[in-house]
Amino acid sequence: MRSPIRTVLMVATVVLIAGVAFVAAALNPPGTRAWLIGCAIIATATAVQAVTSEPRDLIPALLFALPPVVGLVSRGAPAWLGPPLACLLLLAGELGSLSWEGPVRMLEDGVLSTRLGEAGIVVVLGLGLAVLLDTIAGMGIPRGTWTMVVGSLGLVGFAVITFRD
Amino acid sequence: MHHRPDPVDEVVVLTPARDARLLPYAFIALGGLAAALAGGQPYVATIAAPFLVAMVLGLRRWGPVRVRARVRVDRDRLVEGDVLMAHLEVEWEGALDARLMLHHLTGLVRDGGSPTSTTGRGVTSLDLPLRLQASRWGRHTLGEIWIRLRLPFGLLTWTGQVGSGPVVRVLPAPERLNRILHPRESRTVWGQHPSRRLADGHEFAELHPYVPGDRLRDLNWAATARLRRLVVNRHHPELAGQVVVALDAFHDGSAESMEALSRAARAAWALASLHLRANDRVGLVGLGGSMEWLPPAGGRQARYRLLDTLLKVGGDAADGLARTRRYPPMPASALMIVLTPLHTRDALGAVAAWRSRGRSVVVVVIDAVELIESDRSESERLGRRLWTLERQRRVDELRALGVPVVVLPPTGPITAAVAALGRVRRLHGRRGVRR
Numbered sequence: 001m002r003s004p005i006r007t008v009l010m011v012a013t014v015v016l017i018a019g020v021a022f023v024a025a026a027l028n029p030p031g032t033r034a035w036l037i038g039c040a041i042i043a044t045a046t047a048v049q050a051v052t053s054e055p056r057d058l059i060p061a062l063l064f065a066l067p068p069v070v071g072l073v074s075r076g077a078p079a080w081l082g083p084p085l086a087c088l089l090l091l092a093g094e095l096g097s098l099s100w101e102g103p104v105r106m107l108e109d110g111v112l113s114t115r116l117g118e119a120g121i122v123v124v125l126g127l128g129l130a131v132l133l134d135t136i137a138g139m140g141i142p143r144g145t146w147t148m149v150v151g152s153l154g155l156v157g158f159a160v161i162t163f164r165d
Numbered sequence: 166m167h168h169r170p171d172p173v174d175e176v177v178v179l180t181p182a183r184d185a186r187l188l189p190y191a192f193i194a195l196g197g198l199a200a201a202l203a204g205g206q207p208y209v210a211t212i213a214a215p216f217l218v219a220m221v222l223g224l225r226r227w228g229p230v231r232v233r234a235r236v237r238v239d240r241d242r243l244v245e246g247d248v249l250m251a252h253l254e255v256e257w258e259g260a261l262d263a264r265l266m267l268h269h270l271t272g273l274v275r276d277g278g279s280p281t282s283t284t285g286r287g288v289t290s291l292d293l294p295l296r297l298q299a300s301r302w303g304r305h306t307l308g309e310i311w312i313r314l315r316l317p318f319g320l321l322t323w324t325g326q327v328g329s330g331p332v333v334r335v336l337p338a339p340e341r342l343n344r345i346l347h348p349r350e351s352r353t354v355w356g357q358h359p360s361r362r363l364a365d366g367h368e369f370a371e372l373h374p375y376v377p378g379d380r381l382r383d384l385n386w387a388a389t390a391r392l393r394r395l396v397v398n399r400h401h402p403e404l405a406g407q408v409v410v411a412l413d414a415f416h417d418g419s420a421e422s423m424e425a426l427s428r429a430a431r432a433a434w435a436l437a438s439l440h441l442r443a444n445d446r447v448g449l450v451g452l453g454g455s456m457e458w459l460p461p462a463g464g465r466q467a468r469y470r471l472l473d474t475l476l477k478v479g480g481d482a483a484d485g486l487a488r489t490r491r492y493p494p495m496p497a498s499a500l501m502i503v504l505t506p507l508h509t510r511d512a513l514g515a516v517a518a519w520r521s522r523g524r525s526v527v528v529v530v531i532d533a534v535e536l537i538e539s540d541r542s543e544s545e546r547l548g549r550r551l552w553t554l555e556r557q558r559r560v561d562e563l564r565a566l567g568v569p570v571v572v573l574p575p576t577g578p579i580t581a582a583v584a585a586l587g588r589v590r591r592l593h594g595r596r597g598v599r600r
Contacts, residue, residue, distance in 0.1 A: 059189040066193060066212075070200070073208040086212040090190075090219060097186045114262075114286055118318050122222060126215025133214055137207040153198070 005112060009099035010051040013058075016092035017065050018044040020085045024068035029076050036068040047092075056100045058093055065089055083130030087123045094119035175234045179314065179323040181227055187320040190216045190223075223320030232257045234310055234328040241331060243299040245338040245427060248276050251297060253310055255327060256290035261314040265291045272305035272335055272479070273297040281308075287317060299335040301423055302430045303479020306330050334476050337431040370399045407448070407461045407496050408440045413505030413512040414453025414478050424575070425506040425533035430479060432529060432579045433504050437471050447471060450493065451478030452511050458493040492518045501526040506533045507559045520566045527586050528563050528570045530556070 021040030028036050043064035050058045069085045072078060098115050197213025200206070232255060239250040255265055266282040275281060279296035291312075307330025314323040372388050373379075375395030388396040412433045416422035437447045444463065449471055451457035459474040492515050495501060501524055505512035512528075519526050534553050563570050573582040 056185050057189075058185070059192060062189045062193060069212055070197075070209055073206050079208050082208060083211045083214065087215045089193075090215045093186050093189060093219075097184065100185065110286075111262075111284065122219050122318060123215065125222070126218040129218050130211040130214040134208065134211045137211070 006099050009095050013051050013092050013096040013099060014044065014047045016088050016095065017047040017061050020088045020092070021065040021068050024065075024072055024081070024085055027077055027081065028068060028071040029074060032071055032074070036071055039064045039067045047096075051096055051099055058096050061096075062089055062093060080134070083127060083134060086130065087127045090126055091119060091123050094122065175328040177232050177234065177325060177327045179230045179232055179312075179325045179327075181229065181321040181323050184223070184320045184322060186219070187223065190219050190320065194220055219318075220320065222318035223316070226259065226316050226319070227321055230257050230259070230261070230314055230323045232312060232314075232323075232325075232327050234312075236307060236310065236328055236330045238307065238331055238333065241333045242336065243333060244336045245299055245302055245431075247299045247335075249273065249295075249297045249299060249333060251295040251307060251330070253293040253295065253328075254290065255310070255312055257314065258289065260287040260289055261316055261323075262286050262319075263288055263291050263315075264313045265293050266311045266313075267293065267295065267307075267330075268309045268311055270297070270308045272299065272301040272303050273307070273333070274300045299333075301479065302335045302337040302427055302476070304332055304334050304476040306332050335479070336472070337427065337434045337475070370401045372396050373399045406440075407446045407499035408436070409448040409450060409461060409495055409499045409501050410437050411450040411452060411501055411503040411505075411512075411515060412475070412478055413503065413508075413515075414451055415509045415511055416506075417508055421533050422506060422508055425508075425531045426479075428573070428575060429504040429506065429529075429531045430475065432531070432573065432582075434472070434475060435579055436502055436504075436583075437475075438468070441468050441471070448496075448499070449474050449478070450515075451475075452505075452515055453478050461496060461499060494522070495519055495524050497523070499524065503528045504531060505529075506531040507556050508533070510559070513559055513562060516563060516568055517566060520568060526568050528568055529582055529586065530560060530570060530572045532572050532574050 018040065021043040022037070025033060025036035025040045043061050046064060047058070047061035050056060050061050066089070069082055069089070072082045072085070094115070098112070098119070101111070101115075194213045194216040197209055197216070201209040201213070235254040237252045237254075243249055253265065253267065255263075257263075262285070264282065264284045268281075270281070274297065276296045276298040280293075281295065283291055283293045285291050297307075309326050310328040310330060312323075312325065312327050315321075372385060373396065375384065375397050379397045383397040383399075385396050385398045410433045412429055414426060414429075416426050433449070437449065440447045441463065446461035446463040447467060448461035449457070449459045451474065457474050457478050459470060462470065501516075501519055503512055503516055503526060505528065507513075507530055516526050516528060534549065534556065560570050560572070569586055571582050571585045573579060
């Protein structure tokens with residue numbers, strides 16, 4: 001029997017994945033929209049499967065939700081929505097993982113609020129990094145995708161060295 | 166004052182296991198960067214950025230974690246119903262979120278809602294005080310101590326069993342008993358069983374004409390005056406005997422059968438203790454998960470060995486089906502006292518095997534039917550009736566083998582059952598009980 005908290009987490013996970021996928025698909029240019037809506041449908045179905053039954057695996061749901069988001073970089077779509085929607089997918093992953101935490105008591109021992117707080121911090125930091133990269137890319141400094149990727153990996157390396165225990 | 170056992174220390178190295186989020190996050194983060202490179206689209210990297218952040222935070226620590234667990238108990242010997250105070254202490258290096266749990270309690274139950282798990286956030290150690298009640302006799306481990314560690318924001322967890330706790334010995338609750346059963350043949354050493362032989366003793370055997378060598382204090386003056394010749398009393402000596410207690414430790418897993426098993430153990434221990442005090446040699450056979458056989462012996466050492474074997478029988482008590490076994494050969498002069506709830510036919514097989522070899526066997530059936538709660542449905546009523554009939558059939562089978570059988574009620578002193586057994590034995594033409 002599922003606890004109400006777990007049910008809320010499961011529903012939130014599915015709603016976030018479905019919402020992100022369908023909104024992103026709808027905002028894509030008409031030429032690719034049909035394909036991307038198909039991806040959104042599959043993402044929703046696999047999300048439902050992932051939170052309700054074994055195996056507890058969100059890889060298919062997140063991967064099928066990603067193409068509509070990535071599609072936003074194409075001409076005519078609101079590219080600035082990409083990072084926020086990616087952050088919502090990250091939040092869905094965190095909530096989905098939390099809904100798998102088995103023992104109801106673990107959710108009642110204050111772990112739920114802790115984990116939700118952690119998820120919030122990760123999402124905010126992720127959004128911050130995305131906005132930073134987006135700003136840098138918009139300014140054209142440095143130029144080129146290679147520089148962009150190397151720059152983001154450099155940031156990650158710096159964070160690993162800084163935060164590692 | 167109770168002996169306080171030394172604490173049990175264990176050190177375990179736990180290896181990390183990945184969280185279910187790690188693979189999708191890694192796939193999206195690294196895939197996003199690769200796609201940005203391949204497509205020449207720097208904006209794709211911004212979509213991967215939140216997942217990169219999650220990975221950086223989640224993989225700050227990835228090596229094995231060395232965990233040290235210590236278990237302290239206030240004593241390692243209890244009587245059924247006693248409360249055991251235990252303390253689990255687990256420590257490790259580095260601040261981690263932790264959950265400490267005690268699993269697989271056997272023979273012990275939580276007392277008064279005492280928790281068997283605890284959690285901590287960003288800690289380097291956890292303590293878990295436990296209050297447990299001994300529910301079933303036998304030798305039991307305290308349980309399995311499991312811990313789950315996680316780095317805050319982590320995508321890895323360290324989970325494992327870090328200890329199993331000390332072994333505690335739960336003794337059967339004391340049972341009052343003041344009657345013993347007499348073996349068919351006595352040994353040659355002093356005891357409390359009247360022998361058929363004639364020698365020094367208290368129990369009158371016969372009158373006999375005086376012969377030189379008879380003690381003058383044995384002269385029966387009344388008989389001498391009446392018969393006008395010297396007549397002496399002759400006596401049966403009180404000698405020791407051999408008794409083997411057979412304990413059927415099979416159960417069906419229900420609370421009622423466990424209670425019946427506890428009752429059987431209490432009765433077994435009471436019988437064994439009393440016969441040991443009567444200078445008898447006492448042995449024990451456990452018919453349970455694994456067959457235990459302790460040949461008859463006497464004295465204080467035998468008492469300890471008996472107790473040890475009894476606890477082992479309790480620890481190995483099995484929820485299983487009866488199967489054909491080779492039962493150990495019993496001494497010819499020993500009295501076999503079989504204690505069984507008759508849950509399985511194993512005890513019947515053992516009794517038949519021993520009877521076929523001419524051994525003297527008596528059976529005390531522990532009444533588990535009365536322990537079952539009152540019937541709540543028609544099917545339960547029918548089930549109880551069927552089980553009652555089946556048990557009666559098994560009792561009849563035992564009686565058909567010429568074995569005296571009594572049923573021990575779930576409550577009340579065992580003395581009454583032993584006395585009844587003595588009467589039944591007398592009806593069977595054997596010697597009975599003696600206060």
